Amino acid sequence: MKQITGGATAAKGFQAACTAAGIKYENRTDMAMLYSQVPCRVAGTFTTNLVKAAPVLWDRDIVKNSEYAQAVVVNAGIANACTGQEGLDYCQKTADQAAKVLGIPASAVCVASTGVIGKQLPIDRIMAGVEALAPKLADGVEAGNAAAKAIMTTDTHEKEVAVEFEVGGKTVTIGGMCKGSGMIHPNMCTMLAFVTTDLAISKELLQEALSANVKDTFNMISVDGDTSTNDTLLLMANGLAGNPEITEKGADYDAFCEALNFVNTTLAKMMAGDGEGATALFEVTVVNAETKEQAQVLAKSVICSSLTKAAIFGHDANWGRILCAMGYSGATFDPDKVDLYFESKGGKIKLIENGVALDYSEEEATKILSEPEVTAIADLKLGEAQGTAWGCDLSYDYVKINADYRS
Amino acid sequence: MKQITGGATAAKGFQAACTAAGIKYENRTDMAMLYSQVPCRVAGTFTTNLVKAAPVLWDRDIVKNSEYAQAVVVNAGIANACTGQEGLDYCQKTADQAAKVLGIPASAVCVASTGVIGKQLPIDRIMAGVEALAPKLADGVEAGNAAAKAIMTTDTHEKEVAVEFEVGGKTVTIGGMCKGSGMIHPNMCTMLAFVTTDLAISKELLQEALSANVKDTFNMISVDGDTSTNDTLLLMANGLAGNPEITEKGADYDAFCEALNFVNTTLAKMMAGDGEGATALFEVTVVNAETKEQAQVLAKSVICSSLTKAAIFGHDANWGRILCAMGYSGATFDPDKVDLYFESKGGKIKLIENGVALDYSEEEATKILSEPEVTAIADLKLGEAQGTAWGCDLSYDYVKINADYRS
Numbered sequence: 001m002k003q004i005t006g007g008a009t010a011a012k013g014f015q016a017a018c019t020a021a022g023i024k025y026e027n028r029t030d031m032a033m034l035y036s037q038v039p040c041r042v043a044g045t046f047t048t049n050l051v052k053a054a055p056v057l058w059d060r061d062i063v064k065n066s067e068y069a070q071a072v073v074v075n076a077g078i079a080n081a082c083t084g085q086e087g088l089d090y091c092q093k094t095a096d097q098a099a100k101v102l103g104i105p106a107s108a109v110c111v112a113s114t115g116v117i118g119k120q121l122p123i124d125r126i127m128a129g130v131e132a133l134a135p136k137l138a139d140g141v142e143a144g145n146a147a148a149k150a151i152m153t154t155d156t157h158e159k160e161v162a163v164e165f166e167v168g169g170k171t172v173t174i175g176g177m178c179k180g181s182g183m184i185h186p187n188m189c190t191m192l193a194f195v196t197t198d199l200a201i202s203k204e205l206l207q208e209a210l211s212a213n214v215k216d217t218f219n220m221i222s223v224d225g226d227t228s229t230n231d232t233l234l235l236m237a238n239g240l241a242g243n244p245e246i247t248e249k250g251a252d253y254d255a256f257c258e259a260l261n262f263v264n265t266t267l268a269k270m271m272a273g274d275g276e277g278a279t280a281l282f283e284v285t286v287v288n289a290e291t292k293e294q295a296q297v298l299a300k301s302v303i304c305s306s307l308t309k310a311a312i313f314g315h316d317a318n319w320g321r322i323l324c325a326m327g328y329s330g331a332t333f334d335p336d337k338v339d340l341y342f343e344s345k346g347g348k349i350k351l352i353e354n355g356v357a358l359d360y361s362e363e364e365a366t367k368i369l370s371e372p373e374v375t376a377i378a379d380l381k382l383g384e385a386q387g388t389a390w391g392c393d394l395s396y397d398y399v400k401i402n403a404d405y406r407s
Numbered sequence: 408m409k410q411i412t413g414g415a416t417a418a419k420g421f422q423a424a425c426t427a428a429g430i431k432y433e434n435r436t437d438m439a440m441l442y443s444q445v446p447c448r449v450a451g452t453f454t455t456n457l458v459k460a461a462p463v464l465w466d467r468d469i470v471k472n473s474e475y476a477q478a479v480v481v482n483a484g485i486a487n488a489c490t491g492q493e494g495l496d497y498c499q500k501t502a503d504q505a506a507k508v509l510g511i512p513a514s515a516v517c518v519a520s521t522g523v524i525g526k527q528l529p530i531d532r533i534m535a536g537v538e539a540l541a542p543k544l545a546d547g548v549e550a551g552n553a554a555a556k557a558i559m560t561t562d563t564h565e566k567e568v569a570v571e572f573e574v575g576g577k578t579v580t581i582g583g584m585c586k587g588s589g590m591i592h593p594n595m596c597t598m599l600a601f602v603t604t605d606l607a608i609s610k611e612l613l614q615e616a617l618s619a620n621v622k623d624t625f626n627m628i629s630v631d632g633d634t635s636t637n638d639t640l641l642l643m644a645n646g647l648a649g650n651p652e653i654t655e656k657g658a659d660y661d662a663f664c665e666a667l668n669f670v671n672t673t674l675a676k677m678m679a680g681d682g683e684g685a686t687a688l689f690e691v692t693v694v695n696a697e698t699k700e701q702a703q704v705l706a707k708s709v710i711c712s713s714l715t716k717a718a719i720f721g722h723d724a725n726w727g728r729i730l731c732a733m734g735y736s737g738a739t740f741d742p743d744k745v746d747l748y749f750e751s752k753g754g755k756i757k758l759i760e761n762g763v764a765l766d767y768s769e770e771e772a773t774k775i776l777s778e779p780e781v782t783a784i785a786d787l788k789l790g791e792a793q794g795t796a797w798g799c800d801l802s803y804d805y806v807k808i809n810a811d812y813r814s
Contacts, residue, residue: 320524
């Protein structure tokens with residue numbers, strides 16, 4: 001497996017375009033289209049929020065019932081959530097319009113929206129946007145990058161990754177793009193992420209690989225504990241790599257899962273590190289746990305703790321808050337056995353041993369915590385499993401961004 | 408039932424004292440003692456955090472195994488949590504010292520600590536503090552108020568309440584004090600709260616009343632979602648009111664429960680409204696639910712949402728975040744039936760009907776949200792049950808307070 005430049009257009013046959021449709025923002029692109037020159041197998045995972053945005057209902061139906069998908073239309077600025085029948089009608093209209101200009105069935109067009117909840121989409125601008133997008137579709141790194149920029153809301157930078165790997169003597173490419181960066185506490189999926197590959201694989205295995213993988217990647221990040229109404233992760237595979245179709249588990253499937261895991265982990269970490277107001281990516285790894293689930297529950301509880309996040313922002317080695325967050329996680333462990341470390345490019349330091357503080361240097365701890373990527377490692381000394389979660393610090397800017405997001 | 412001035416010393420026979428022991432803070436009192444002139448029945452609820460501070464273990468043992476309690480020694484500044492055997496030994500030493508100076512058994516002395524996790528108590532100062540406290544014990548409102556001030560950490564004001572009610576022709580008094588104001592997400596109890604009454608009641612009914620009541624009061628508040636290692640709620644009843652002892656449920660027990668509910672609700676709301684950095688008390692009431700549990704789960708999910716809290720800070724009627732938080736709460740309801748209102752001293756406004764936005768005035772909504780106490784009311788239209796939760800907004804000061812709490 002080899003990382004290459006690019007994102008959602010890295011795999012063969014995938015094209016992208018973007019346009020400034022004037023949905024909410026001024027002077028920036030805010031609509032994107034992703035298109036495959038041939039029909040794709042499509043898998044997806046969606047928000048578990050009981051309040052599901054209209055595009056989530058639309059895409060879920062396509063993933064479940066359509067034979068294939070071939071395009072995705074995305075807008076930033078308005079989420080099309082809590083919009084009733086009108087919101088659902090707008091999904092249909094958007095897909096119909098894309099179907100018309102692309103010459104494909106509406107049942108092959110996924111839609112995705114992100115932004116303010118409760119406002120109706122300016123459907124005339126969306127329709128004009130779709131019409132503007134189709135002729136702009138282009139291959140290559142630049143088109144993918146521009147699309148990754150167009151789907152951002154409070155993100156500070158675009159998020160893309162791509163890798164190549166081998167299946168049956170053929171080079172297969174998988175890449176993707178995603179956006180955050182608030183209301184991020186994915187549960188079975190994440191805000192908006194689109195992963196594309198030219199792999200040939202059965203629909204069943206494509207979905208199985210994705211569903212298994214999100215548990216370790218997108219579901220292990222949190223910015224603010226708020227599971228969005230719009231979380232959508234789509235994985236499209238168009239088969240253009242020319243490999244013999246993967247129809248059963250084995251070495252080829254494993255190679256795909258490894259590449260998928262790299263892509264999803266990278267995108268998820270980018271999203272966590274670019275959380276609203278974040279100054280640092282905060283990684284928590286729990287090692288020597290009895291089970292992976294136990295390790296993941298503990299790690300996720302720590303990255304969700306407001307107090308711990310504020311301490312990370314302050315470069316303060318307030319490890320008591322980490323033990324506290326592990327304690328209320330719901331997972332069992334023995335607090336009197338726990339060792340805890342902080343690690344970053346600034347070094348590694350052991351803070352507690354068997355649940356009690358060591359006589360560590362606060363100065364060194366602060367230096368380690370002043371890096372833009374910080375890891376806490378909790379050693380449970382109970383078994384051999386481990387789990388990792390990713391979050392970010394809690395800063396003044398998180399409050400600023402969200403105190404008056406709508407205006 | 409009638410509200411009166413005072414707090415933990417309002418009921419007959421209860422005395423309090425405070426002193427500046429120099430545990431962590433300078434130029435302020437930081438230790439308090441609560442004492443009953445006669446032995447008390449004692450009930451308690453404690454943190455469900457797996458990581459339990461030493462004083463929690465000590466008090467839990469007393470509530471379970473001691474025939475009676477007669478004093479509580481409290482310190483602010485250091486939590487005596489994650490302190491191993493040394494921390495447990497310090498509870499014993501503190502209780503032994505109090506027992507000696509008060510002439511009561513150590514098994515009648517509860518201890519409570521709040522502050523930084525992981526530091527050992529300066530036990531010599533604690534011992535000197537206990538010695539200084541005993542001769543200062545005094546009846547009356549002033550002594551109770553001074554004690555309520557001494558147990559504060561990041562609280563901006565002391566928290567007290569007291570009421571009188573009648574049982575068997577006798578006037579019974581119940582009052583209490585508590586402190587917050589970060590790491591507040593009580594689960595079966597709260598940070599530190601001490602409620603005293605001169606009621607005569609069996610130990611079993613005292614505990615039963617308390618355990619039932621915390622579910623509707625202290626367990627329904629949250630400042631930051633972090634369940635502390637030190638949460639302790641003690642309820643002491645010394646029988647000096649002279650009523651016939653309550654030994655079974657009936658009108659007298661109900662009158663007590665009503666008074667207890669008023670005291671605990673008032674203290675809990677004070678704690679929520681004085682949450683770290685808070686500029687507003689944020690109340691959420693869910694009405695016309697199928698069950699009380701459903702209403703409480705939904706209400707609590709909303710007051711815990713960082714995004715909603717930031718919007719309240721910004722006086723922004725971002726109701727989509729409220730519906731979103733209800734949606735990920737885990738409770739079921741029909742989003743398409745929900746009506747939502749904001750209410751405060753500034754007025755009442757209906758924002759959404761049947762899950763979709765009305766054409767309301769943003770200006771009026773902002774006016775209503777600019778009050779120091781704001782209520783959101785969600786009408787599920789499913790049944791007749793209701794539930795309320797209390798939280799606060801998320802401000803810059805929450806981040807400021809917690810980015811470098813230890814220094």
